[in-house]
Amino acid sequence: MIDSLCDQAAGKDIAVVGLYCDFLAQKEQSATSMLGAILKQLVTRGETPEHIREAFQKAKREFGGRGLRLSEMIEILKKAITSLHRIFVCIDALDELAPRYRLELLESLQEMVRISSNMRVLLTGRPHIDDEVMEYFSKAIRIPVTPTQDDIKSYLEMRLKRDATPKAMDAQLRADVMRVIPERISEM
């Protein structure tokens, strides 16, 4: 989805940024560092905005480069996106973020979306965080994701093609794999 949005945004004043949450990185992935990663991607796009450079120099003077607090990060981010026509923020696997940080991040996004009408947010996650997301974004558009039969078949074909020991499988087994797995998945 990030790539499709990027293709669409190419050449326009539209930024597409992506964040991936990971159980194994729960400690590092705080709301602040996640929002910081959005800024990082914006800074990488072009010149460093003056207000970010100033904030950095100030932090450097004050405490040898102390990090930003969440509220400061939100303010800087809000300012950084005002010059854009639109920004798409895509956050994958929100459920993998530590619960405390997840709520902080949702709250921050809620505030930013309210103020910045040029911001769109795409979240993906498991159904159990549905209530949480709805609490912050009661009108969010929900798209349930389930693979189509064609998706499953394409994936299986790819995996069979890349099988390291193809001779271990005869044509019958191959046919069974292609038939049974898609059937079972659609029963899930």
Next chain:
Amino acid sequence: MSGRQQVIGNANSFNTLNNYNNIVNIDAGLDAERDQILRWLSPLEPQQRHEGVRTDRLDSVGDWVLENNEFRKWCDTEDGCVEPVLFCCGNPGVGKTYLR
């Protein structure tokens, strides 16, 4: 006369070289500051994970989402005329990460 020309010539090339060096140094200084700023903003490197997903993704899988009306509206509609938040939810392993 020709000796003087020579000197000016040399001086000029020296200047050019010097200017060039200055430019390089300023650029290097800005780059170093930029790297510091990037590190200061966040230790996370989501681009790396994105490259991994891009490489492993199977083309055409999940394309139905891109055709989905709700998704298209969310992408294309002007600001203020569409709900800005889209939530794709699904069980583990259904391929949410790998939607193109």
